Amino acid sequence: MTHNAHRFAGATVIVTGAGSGIGRATAERLAAEECRVVAVDVSAERLAHLEQEVDGDIVTLATDITDPASTAAILELAGDRIDGLANVAGIMDGFEPTADIADATWERVMAVNVTAMMRLTRAVLPGMLAREQGSIVNVGSEAGLRGSAAGTPYTTSKHAVNGLTVSTAFFYTPRGVRCNAVAPGPVATNIEAPFRSEWAQARLGPFFQTNLPAVARPEQLAAAITWLLSDDASNVSGAIIPVDGGWAAI
Secondary structure: OOOOOOOOOOOEEEEEOOOOHHHHHHHHHHHHOOOEEEEEEOOHHHHHHHHHHOOOOEEEEEOOOOOHHHHHHHHHHHOOOOOEEEEOOOOOOOOOOHHHOOHHHHHHHHHHHHHHHHHHHHHHHHHHHHHOOEEEEEEOOHHHOOOOOOOHHHHHHHHHHHHHHHHHHHHHHHHOEEEEEEEEOOEOOOOOOOOOOHHHHHHHHHHHHHHOOOOEOHHHHHHHHHHHHOHHHOOOOOOEEEEOOOHHHO
């Protein structure tokens, strides 16, 4: 994909989930466009590969973003000026319908997909508001636009991401901080999503066989995310943008 070589020159952007999949593709693209990237992931091994294999100004932090202490560590590494935040990190459920939800699954999915995103967004906002400039992009999902894309825990978490996105945009766009989300369909990543419910497999299987678009490449999502982070999208805030091969049109 074509890069705008100088689009992020001098900027610092935090990317969570940067060790693989959409997060890594986003970190790579930002670095190629002269951004200083603060790459965060739970896997130190994946981050080491990122540093070794990608040219550019990339600093890394291996941490579990569900640990409240991780937020302060990320901000310390980022420094005094944070221009953008890409909340990419996320996990799937096991396609559990509501009657089959285990408390541990619900709590972990919500902790990673929603609570950690909120904490990091909350933490970067004061600096952005002081400068009256900043861009936050959240990775939602087609599951946040429908009820037939995942299990109940994941679906609920991604609807919550949409709510966090539009509420943040409502409050802070007038003060120079934009907040948007992308809603992917199927993407070639290493996120595991086994069926743990026979009923879910029977219920969702026919939809998946007939309605799913082609699996996207992480780079295709990264292109949308970096556009939203950039000044090219300076008049876009509060948008939930399907980047799903047309799935939202079905």
